[in-house]
Amino acid sequence: MTAARTARGRGAGRPTLEEVAARAGVGRGTVSRVINGSPRVSDETRAAVEAAVAELGYVPNRAARALAANRTDAIALVVPEPEARFFAEPYFSDIVRGVGAALADTEMQLLLTLVGGDRERRRLAQYLASHRVDGVLLVSVHADDPLPELLEQLGIPVVISGRRREDEPLASVDSDNYEGARAAVAHLVARGRRSIATITGPLDVYGARRRLDGYRAALAEAGLEELTAHGDFTEEGGRRAMAELLERAPHLDAVFAASDVMASGARQVLREDGRRIPDDTALVGFDDSAIARHMDPPLTSVRQPIEEMGRAMAELLLAEITATEPARPSLVLPTELVVRASS
Amino acid sequence: MTAARTARGRGAGRPTLEEVAARAGVGRGTVSRVINGSPRVSDETRAAVEAAVAELGYVPNRAARALAANRTDAIALVVPEPEARFFAEPYFSDIVRGVGAALADTEMQLLLTLVGGDRERRRLAQYLASHRVDGVLLVSVHADDPLPELLEQLGIPVVISGRRREDEPLASVDSDNYEGARAAVAHLVARGRRSIATITGPLDVYGARRRLDGYRAALAEAGLEELTAHGDFTEEGGRRAMAELLERAPHLDAVFAASDVMASGARQVLREDGRRIPDDTALVGFDDSAIARHMDPPLTSVRQPIEEMGRAMAELLLAEITATEPARPSLVLPTELVVRASS
DNA sequence: ATCACGGCTGGGAGCGCTCCCACACTAGTA
DNA sequence: TACTAGTGTGGGAGCGCTCCCAGCCGTGAT
Numbered sequence: 211m212t213a214a215r216t217a218r219g220r221g222a223g224r225p226t227l228e229e230v231a232a233r234a235g236v237g238r239g240t241v242s243r244v245i246n247g248s249p250r251v252s253d254e255t256r257a258a259v260e261a262a263v264a265e266l267g268y269v270p271n272r273a274a275r276a277l278a279a280n281r282t283d284a285i286a287l288v289v290p291e292p293e294a295r296f297f298a299e300p301y302f303s304d305i306v307r308g309v310g311a312a313l314a315d316t317e318m319q320l321l322l323t324l325v326g327g328d329r330e331r332r333r334l335a336q337y338l339a340s341h342r343v344d345g346v347l348l349v350s351v352h353a354d355d356p357l358p359e360l361l362e363q364l365g366i367p368v369v370i371s372g373r374r375r376e377d378e379p380l381a382s383v384d385s386d387n388y389e390g391a392r393a394a395v396a397h398l399v400a401r402g403r404r405s406i407a408t409i410t411g412p413l414d415v416y417g418a419r420r421r422l423d424g425y426r427a428a429l430a431e432a433g434l435e436e437l438t439a440h441g442d443f444t445e446e447g448g449r450r451a452m453a454e455l456l457e458r459a460p461h462l463d464a465v466f467a468a469s470d471v472m473a474s475g476a477r478q479v480l481r482e483d484g485r486r487i488p489d490d491t492a493l494v495g496f497d498d499s500a501i502a503r504h505m506d507p508p509l510t511s512v513r514q515p516i517e518e519m520g521r522a523m524a525e526l527l528l529a530e531i532t533a534t535e536p537a538r539p540s541l542v543l544p545t546e547l548v549v550r551a552s553s
Numbered sequence: 554m555t556a557a558r559t560a561r562g563r564g565a566g567r568p569t570l571e572e573v574a575a576r577a578g579v580g581r582g583t584v585s586r587v588i589n590g591s592p593r594v595s596d597e598t599r600a601a602v603e604a605a606v607a608e609l610g611y612v613p614n615r616a617a618r619a620l621a622a623n624r625t626d627a628i629a630l631v632v633p634e635p636e637a638r639f640f641a642e643p644y645f646s647d648i649v650r651g652v653g654a655a656l657a658d659t660e661m662q663l664l665l666t667l668v669g670g671d672r673e674r675r676r677l678a679q680y681l682a683s684h685r686v687d688g689v690l691l692v693s694v695h696a697d698d699p700l701p702e703l704l705e706q707l708g709i710p711v712v713i714s715g716r717r718r719e720d721e722p723l724a725s726v727d728s729d730n731y732e733g734a735r736a737a738v739a740h741l742v743a744r745g746r747r748s749i750a751t752i753t754g755p756l757d758v759y760g761a762r763r764r765l766d767g768y769r770a771a772l773a774e775a776g777l778e779e780l781t782a783h784g785d786f787t788e789e790g791g792r793r794a795m796a797e798l799l800e801r802a803p804h805l806d807a808v809f810a811a812s813d814v815m816a817s818g819a820r821q822v823l824r825e826d827g828r829r830i831p832d833d834t835a836l837v838g839f840d841d842s843a844i845a846r847h848m849d850p851p852l853t854s855v856r857q858p859i860e861e862m863g864r865a866m867a868e869l870l871l872a873e874i875t876a877t878e879p880a881r882p883s884l885v886l887p888t889e890l891v892v893r894a895s896s
Numbered sequence: 897a898t899c900a901c902g903g904c905t906g907g908g909a910g911c912g913c914t915c916c917c918a919c920a921c922t923a924g925t926a
Numbered sequence: 927t928a929c930t931a932g933t934g935t936g937g938g939a940g941c942g943c944t945c946c947c948a949g950c951c952g953t954g955a956t
Contacts, residue, residue, distance in 0.1 A: 228913095238936075239936060250934065269680075269682070270913075271912055271913065272616075272683070273616050273911085273912080274913035275913055276619075277614070277913070277914090277943080278913040279913075279914055279915085280941075302649075306665065307634070323663075324653035324663075326657060339567070340612030341615055341662070501844075504817050504844045506848070506849035569942055570944095579905075582905070582946090585945090586904095595903085598904080598905085614942055616941085617943035618942080619911095620910095620911050620942080620943070621942075622945085
């Protein structure tokens with residue numbers, strides 16, 4: 211009468227290592243070796259254990275393993291809440307999908323950690339340390355964020371999305387904002403546009419600055435003059451910047467907005483001004499979001515390989531976790547110009 | 554020389570219960586009682602323990618707790634991968650945000666589980682059982698999905714998003730698809746439209762059927778005749794259905810699409826046919842997604858309180874986990890008509 | 897003064913693993 | 927023949943908690 215095993219309740223009736231060992235007629239250590247793929251087991255023993263595992267439907271208890279081995283086989287994806295709202299679409303779900311794909315063939319599980327206000331942010335490092343996750347994926351990190359360095363000091367492997375500056379010291383995955391912007395503007399040049407303006411993102415964000423650099427490089431190549439207005443990645447910001455540009459340079463014949471959302475704002479102002487897109491003014495965005503695809507006319511935009519970035523982040527993190535020597539590579543993934551009717 | 558404590562490495566140097574007990578001059582059991590908020594501790598002892606906890610920066614080790622208490626303080630959010638791609642926007646991130654908000658003041662942590670193909674889906678129940686999560690949140694469950702019942706049998710609390718049928722046996726959170734559709738069509742009637750068509754979703758999805766029911770109810774109230782074409786929640790499906798409707802009933806003056814994406818497809822066909830929106834044909838969607846906000850003209854749409862649904866799901870699950878008696882309530886949250894220029 | 901009965905408390909046992917040491921046993925070397 | 931080295935294996939110890947039982951003390955009833 212194994213009452214404890216047959217009783218109702220969570221985890222009830224699940225076989226343990228010990229039971230597998232008894233069934234296979236071997237010791238606990240041997241089963242553990244088989245489960246963990248140690249080579250120091252004879253083929254017959256291995257087969258016997260594997261049969262017992264299959265018969266009993268044994269699955270290791272993660273908590274016990276975590277406690278004994280001092281590793282959790284879990285990584286945390288930390289998403290700062292206020293920013294999440296911004297690029298929730300499609301950024302977030304794509305990152306998650308990429309991370310999930312990279313983890314699919316792994317024992318690693320994904321912990322989602324939404325960080326709200328400053329108070330929670332301050333507790334976060336301790337929180338992560340207590341949960342003893344094996345590594346942390348950090349998205350949307352600000353240039354002055356102390357969190358990455360804090361985690362470093364705690365000895366927790368970290369990978370961040372988007373570099374914070376040129377010489378990012380931490381492992382990071384970024385998209386080629388510079389080249390994406392350059393290609394977009396070169397495309398406008400190739401279409402015969404000669405007065406090409408840009409609406410920038412907030413320039414304290416490294417990626418936004420790189421997009422501006424790319425814009426400038428393309429103009430320099432073509433020997434054209436730059437025309438810049440500052441936005442903040444919001445639709446209203448795009449509207450304001452576009453209005454300012456029309457005031458300053460009514461002759462402009464193309465606009466490169468550093469985000470689709472800003473492009474959408476710009477489009478409204480262009481329409482209100484009676485300008486046809488692309489006939490009078492060509493428009494190009496950045497992100498290749500749902501907005502771009504459904505805009506009227508559909509918006510030419512720079513696609514970032516977000517899902518691949520998520521995948522790469524996870525792979526980098528897994529490498530960092532298993533590695534003895536920290537490597538901290540900075541990966542930059544190529545962007546792709548998706549040409550649609552707006553240019 | 555507590556070498557083990559001061560050594561580098563994950564989890565190194567973190568104080569244990571025992572150390573807190575020693576510092577506070579009490580026993581292990583007492584510290585555990587304080588940590589877990591047991592009332593059977595005197596005020597002085599409690600204060601002493603809390604001081605020791607603060608001084609040492611003690612945080613309980615989750616793995617040890619999970620092993621000893623046979624609960625993980627974690628719930629899993631299970632997202633079927635193929636479907637995820639569909640309603641990734643904005644559904645997924647909003648659900649996550651809501652769930653995160655509900656869990657913020659809790660010790661519960663959120664495990665994200667992406668399920669890919671059928672093979673992985675089959676392993677999922679065992680997987681979840683082995684991870685010994687305290688509960689499972691299931692989004693996008695098909696009517697014939699065996700997973701919910703499987704989890705039930707394993708004694709794992711489950712909450713699903715969206716009922717699979719009228720008398721959903723499991724705990725569920727749904728939005729009021731019927732009333733949302735009814736309100737949208739009533740709005741068109743109030744605007745003086747008399748020939749109102751609908752583009753339905755796939756009718757094996759309960760929510761899509763309810764939207765059709767709501768459409769019919771509103772028409773019946775107004776004494777109007779129905780005009781139905783079937784879609785599949787895709788843009789192309791919306792286009793096809795719209796073309797079919799124009800063929801069958803060129804005189805129609807309004808269309809209620811059961812999703813924004815289908816409305817976007819319909820809009821293209823209406824434009825190609827030379828019809829102005831809303832002058833000739835009013836258009837209403839469902840979901841209030843980014844597409845609706847950025848459509849030209851902006852699309853009137855039915856907003857589902859997705860974030861609140863996520864929050865409600867988490868709260869229901871927490872209740873189910875702590876409850877002794879299973880309750881399995883079906884919660885239906887109200888929708889809201891967001892009127893924009895398209896109607 | 898004696899007993900019963902609560903409120904607090906300490907600490908043993910044990911959760912299911914991994915780690916590692918010790919021990920067989922085999923085969924090769926002197 | 928003895929000794930070494932290598933392979934495979936069993937099982938003790940211990941990870942850091944929770945659970946629970948026994949024991950302490952003080953109080954009020956007998």
